[in-house]
Amino acid sequence: MRTKRLSAALSVLLAGALVAGCSSGAEEQTPQETGPVELTFWTWAPNMDKIAAVWNEAHPDIKVTVSKQAGGDEAAAKFLTAAKAGNAPDLVQAEYQMLPSFVAAEAVADIKADVEGVRGEFSDGIWSLVTLGTDAVYGLPQDSGPMMLYYRQDLFAKYGIAVPKTWDEYAAAARTVRAKDKSVYLGGFSTKDPGWFAGLSQQAGGQWWAITGEAWKVGINDEATKKVADFWGGLAKEGAVDTQAPWTPEWNAALNGGKLLTWASAVWGPGVLSSNAPDGKGKWAIAPLPQWSAGESYSGFWGGSSIAVSAGSKHRKAAAQFLSWLNTDAKAVDLLIKEAAIYPAAKSGQKLLTTAPEYFANQPDFWQQATTIAGTARGFTFGPNVNVAYGAYKDAFDKAVQQKSSFADALTSVQDATVADMKKSGFTLAG
Amino acid sequence: MTAIAEKPRTSVAAEKSRPRGVRRGLGLAPTAVLLLGALYCLLPVCWVLAASTKTRGELFTSNAFAPGTGLLDNIADLSAYRDGIFWQWMANTALYAGVGALLSTAVSVLAGYALAKFRFFGRDTIFTVLIGGILVPAVVLAVPQYLLLAKAGLANTYWAVLLPSILHPYSIYLARIYAAAAIPDALLEAGRIDGAGEHRLLRVVALPLMAPGMVTIFLFQFVAIWNNFLLPFIMLADDERFPLTVGLYTLLATGANQPALYNLVITGALLSIIPLIALFLTMQRYWRTDLSGGSVKS
Structure with a gap:
């Protein structure tokens, strides 16, 4: 008898919960109408x-x-x-x-x-x-997030280098810095930030994805992106740029302690610098990214x-x-x-941004510069499986950095992984 | 996850029969292993303790285990963040973990007792299914549970987190094992002969004997719900209902424009483990009763 009463009570309870569930759903909709x-x-x-x-x-x-x-x-x-x-x-x-x-x-x-x-x-x-x-x-x-080059003004003067206008000048400056001080790098290549690499590829004119009608075209290893990959691959191989993972305490310490002289980053950089590199306050400045050909002015988004x-x-x-x-x-x-x-x-x-961030008090025209750079940022179409491409980027470039192998090959494997995944998911691919 | 370590009960007889020298030799290695394990578990806690006292500037620049100067500022900042929503998260977590663990313990103990002490049709099947349930990680179930509760109109409510935490196969399994071992059949038989009904037997005989097991299940579930991330992350959209884990995560993943609030997250993590430690210290004494409880001459 008692068990019966218990089960009856339980079923009432459950039914009550269901009714409550339904009625609360109905309540949500009534006022909308x-x-x-x-x-x-x-x-x-x-x-x-x-x-x-x-x-x-x-x-x-x-x-x-x-x-x-x-x-x-x-x-x-x-x-x-x-x-x-x-x-x-x-x-x-x-x-x-x-x-x-x-x-x-x-x-x-x-x-x-x-x-x-x-x-x-x-x-x-x-x-x-x-x-x-x-x-x-x-x-x-x-x-x-238009990209720009953050650099240490004071240390540039100390090592006697000018702000690089082209990527060739950047490479030369990277070697100069290494020759003058073995503990310092001009900048770093990040295998952990596929978005960063995508931004640099945009600057070079890369078009990773494109859509015509229903068909997708994947161009992660197009000529422009290959150029970017080869450039960084060369510098990484000869040890001219830092390849340690960013966003780690060591990286923060390097940024803070003047062991990294530049950071190719986006307009949101001040927030990161002020929290991760507090000692650099008033010492960093921004400039447009180095260009692929002298006289150009392009940027990308990160x-x-x-x-x-x-x-x-x-x-x-x-x-x-x-x-x-x-x-x-x-x-x-x-x-x-x-x-x-x-x-x-x-x-x-x-245009509403006028007062430079506190961290960049040394560069009063910070926002004017940023706005000029923002206008030069090239467009880019992202694809439906960016997460796959980004995952493949981290794997492939990590390996390439460790084994000092070709960055272009790593790029091809990212392209292949992305295409394979899109095919598997049933996207139509052109050509 | 905090692990619940039960003191190994060494039998007195076995200890006596062993020669002295051998016992010492054997004791050293386990002690060393346990010490190493304790170090492994406590080192991160020490780091959290040290890091939570650091200001944003000190966090990445000073020695990892050196104390900083900003603990009170961090706590004040955390309390001020979005009008003190951190304490709302703390209250939510206490509700999810407290109510969830209580309900879960009640269900587990009843089910475990029934499975251990009653013979009925399909008992073994139910138990086998439960064992199978243990093998399915809760993470895998979170999304289906979300789809189900969304259909019932319960997503983004407190129920969305409470209901899935109530049924926990491992706790039922634990309760069954415990009931089988702690409640002698003879005791139940005696009660029945004396004319006690099943409900009275449960209340007066079974539940007191199972108390240490219940505490274990309660603590297990409490810690599991307290630390659960994925289920509330998927279920809840409104940050007024977030538990600590999901809430602190929103401080960490602030989007690219904002620096992650590392120092607040670490301070929040420290504050969030204090209730757990307090709970363990107060509940610990209930475990000792299992030595004296339920002793019948057999």
């Missing part, structure tokens, strides 16, 4: 909730709720899982290299019709990152992200409206700079 539109927004930018609060105050009919997420590759995986479960947020922050995988999974919507008005706010290079070279628009650029509208969102128009405001409205972009500490992708936003 009648009252103001509710949008959820996944982002890892700091203080985005404060910026959304400004929007909410001015737009009582569209309420944006920010859920702060962790950034990185896992954020992309989490969004794709949520999209699969039909549980995706309306708006999602997507790193540029992750956006194509969202598009391939049909997790984000084409918002071209809703954002055409703000096209002029962005440079062509940045815009190509959200169109993937197609006619559609899969998001609005939020922040960008990092940066866009905001996309998920395909499952019931309020695409409202979401696009918020997006346009967030990334192009003068007040919103100003908040993005001040609260979220980003380097805005919008051209008008870049």
